[in-house]
Amino acid sequence: MTDRxxxxxxxxxxxxxxxxGWRNSEWTGIAPFLEEDVAFSSIAQNxxxxxxxxxxxxxxxxxxxxxxxxxxxxxxxxxxxRLVELAFVPDWASTVARHFLYxxxxxxxxxxxxASADDAVAGIAAKIDREEVYHxxxxxxxxxxxxxxxxxxxxxxxxxxxxxxxVDEELRPELARxxxxxxxxxxxxxxxxxxxxxxxxxxxxxxxxxxVRRSAPAGxxx
Amino acid sequence: MVTAADIWAALDEIPDPEIPVIxxxxxxxxxxxxxxxxxxxxxxxxxFMGCPALDAMRRAMEQRIEELGAEPEVExxxxxxxxxxxxxxxxxxKLEASGFAxxxxxxxxxxxxxxxxxxxxxxxxxxxxxxxxxxIFGPTPCRSLRYCSGCRQPFELFKxx
Numbered sequence: 237m238t239d240r241x242x243x244x245x246x247x248x249x250x251x252x253x254x255x256x257g258w259r260n261s262e263w264t265g266i267a268p269f270l271e272e273d274v275a276f277s278s279i280a281q282n283x284x285x286x287x288x289x290x291x292x293x294x295x296x297x298x299x300x301x302x303x304x305x306x307x308x309x310x311x312x313x314x315x316x317x318r319l320v321e322l323a324f325v326p327d328w329a330s331t332v333a334r335h336f337l338y339x340x341x342x343x344x345x346x347x348x349x350x351a352s353a354d355d356a357v358a359g360i361a362a363k364i365d366r367e368e369v370y371h372x373x374x375x376x377x378x379x380x381x382x383x384x385x386x387x388x389x390x391x392x393x394x395x396x397x398x399x400x401x402x403v404d405e406e407l408r409p410e411l412a413r414x415x416x417x418x419x420x421x422x423x424x425x426x427x428x429x430x431x432x433x434x435x436x437x438x439x440x441x442x443x444x445x446x447x448v449r450r451s452a453p454a455g456x457x458x
Numbered sequence: 459m460v461t462a463a464d465i466w467a468a469l470d471e472i473p474d475p476e477i478p479v480i481x482x483x484x485x486x487x488x489x490x491x492x493x494x495x496x497x498x499x500x501x502x503x504x505x506f507m508g509c510p511a512l513d514a515m516r517r518a519m520e521q522r523i524e525e526l527g528a529e530p531e532v533e534x535x536x537x538x539x540x541x542x543x544x545x546x547x548x549x550x551x552k553l554e555a556s557g558f559a560x561x562x563x564x565x566x567x568x569x570x571x572x573x574x575x576x577x578x579x580x581x582x583x584x585x586x587x588x589x590x591x592x593x594i595f596g597p598t599p600c601r602s603l604r605y606c607s608g609c610r611q612p613f614e615l616f617k618x619x
Contacts, residue, residue: 271593285509367619
């Protein structure tokens with residue numbers, strides 16, 4: 237980990253997982269076939285579960301709650317990378333490309349966190365990694381199937397700069413190496429689209445994601 | 459006054475909310491029970507972090523401990539200490555009897571696609587090893603779907619974690 241606080245490092249990860257989980261869940265009911273409907277729904281559920289666990293850890297540090305972190309911030313306060321904000325339904329080629337790039341980037345990031353001297357961080361990272369083995373198998377299966385199709389190649393090329401920004405700068409060469417290892421090609425001359433500003437799509441997602449929370453007075457019991 | 463053994467026995471009567479043939483103790487998710495007077499602390503590990511049954515399991519444990527006249531404190535432990543290796547022998551037998559192929563051990567190494575496609579997962583219905591992967595994902599995060607060419611029945615595989 238760098239010299240940032242634990243909360244700063246984990247919020248980026250948690251926000252990525254929450255927003256990507258939301259994007260993946262947009263395929264629920266409308267994926268190209270039933271197995272993928274189940275797969276993307278299940279992966280979404282895992283990602284949101286990871287976000288919840290991470291928010292709980294961060295909430296303890298910041299004196300707040302996981303729900304407040306997940307739903308009570310404004311869209312500009314989220315730390316997520318733009319890769320996870322992009323809205324793709326019904327574009328399956330871009331979805332497959334992002335799925336592979338995100339899971340590969342997340343593996344690199346999670347491996348680094350597993351080596352953390354902070355036991356709570358290392359413990360959560362190890363558990364996330366066990367679950368994401370299945371996400372990676374699934375993503376790589378789709379690259380084997382469609383990776384050489386022009387639409388998927390174009391999407392991989394277009395999204396690589398976004399994927400690089402998912403991990404810290406020192407981890408980017410390793411991410412590029414893994415992407416190249418799987419695809420057999422990569423574009424090394426791209427600049428990362430850094431975190432910071434958000435795409436307009438995030439505000440639209442946020443409106444939908446927080447509508448129930450915002451409609452209910454604080455302290456409502458479900 | 460309740461003892462730790464009473465608590466373990468009580469928790470062993472709580473079925474997993476999504477696979478009710480197996481108890482929480484059989485599933486290996488109860489990590490630790492500590493009794494201090496009337497206070498009972500249970501350390502509990504989820505299977506998958508996004509498991510929707512997490513809150514239901516916690517409430518069921520709290521309720522059962524309260525029924526024994528004790529004050530429950532259920533702590534969710536979020537680390538890598540739960541593994542499918544912790545499912546008891548009795549639990550594995552119950553899973554198999556209800557149509558789940560038990561998970562491969564962690565010692566077999568991280569799961570790969572080749573292993574899922576070619577692995578010798580036996581059909582829990584007819585015992586045939588002629589089975590194939592239908593979907594890595596299934597009705598809950600912890601399950602995969604397989605199909606048996608022997609008896610032409612689908613079945614579920616508990617994912618190795």
